[in-house]
Amino acid sequence: MKQTIAVYPGSFDPPTNGHLDIISRASCIFSKVIVAVSDNSTKNPSFSIDDRFTMLKEATKGMRGVETDIFSGLLVNYVRRKKATVIIRGLRAVSDFEYEFQMALMNRRLNKKIETVFLMPDESYTYISSSLIKQVARLGGTMEGLVPRSVERFLKEKK
Ligand code: PNS
Numbered sequence: 429m430k431q432t433i434a435v436y437p438g439s440f441d442p443p444t445n446g447h448l449d450i451i452s453r454a455s456c457i458f459s460k461v462i463v464a465v466s467d468n469s470t471k472n473p474s475f476s477i478d479d480r481f482t483m484l485k486e487a488t489k490g491m492r493g494v495e496t497d498i499f500s501g502l503l504v505n506y507v508r509r510k511k512a513t514v515i516i517r518g519l520r521a522v523s524d525f526e527y528e529f530q531m532a533l534m535n536r537r538l539n540k541k542i543e544t545v546f547l548m549p550d551e552s553y554t555y556i557s558s559s560l561i562k563q564v565a566r567l568g569g570t571m572e573g574l575v576p577r578s579v580e581r582f583l584k585e586k587k
Contacts, residue, residue: 433512434458434545437503440465440480441473442579443487444561446553450518453547455493462510463488467500474562479582486578504539515544520554 434454440447440463454461463484467477475483477498485496499506507515515535517528532544556574565571565583575583 431459432514433460433462433510434514434516435462435464435503435507435510435512436516437464437466437499437506439468439471439473439558440484441471441475441558442480442561442575442582443484444553444556444558444575444579445573446518446520446549446556448487448576449549449553450516450547451488451491451494453549454516455491458514458516459493460512461494461516462512463494463496464499464503464506465496466503467498474586475582483576483579483582487576502538504535504542507542508539513542515542517544517546518549519546520549520556 434457436451436454438447451461451463465477465480465484473480481496481498488494488496503515507513515532517532519525519528528546535542535544561571561574561583564574566587568587571580571583
């Protein structure tokens, strides 16, 4: 069987159970999934690159075929360096589509050998986003079922 390596890139600011659901689905399809945290200073994330990486590493501990990493620069160049051929992105709702479609086509233009594969999370995660999570956590709302335990801890420390 063909051994296909996939990269799942994102800001993961912070990782949510929706991200974990996508990672789990991807790990059933591909021989290796590299979850790659973007170190892109223009996005101005709430959590440092080290914290985002640590949260993801803890949350994916024990998941077979899943690795975590940090990348900077063009995603397609990172994907090529990792000998991967697939970029994974999650699609929660139609509102995600336009941005994702543009990114996928730009990445294809930059490297036509890399395919973007979209996966849908379980429907119970479709309304979860990192920015909503941060807002609810800041205002003292429960994080139960929304984020992995490792992330809950980081959110509490940030409050
Ligand atoms: O979780 P996000 O913020 O939606 O992830 C966006 C990310 C990190 C995948 C995207 O911004 C990205 O790929 N950045 C790396 C720079 C790059 O390659 N840009 C051109 C892609 S169209």
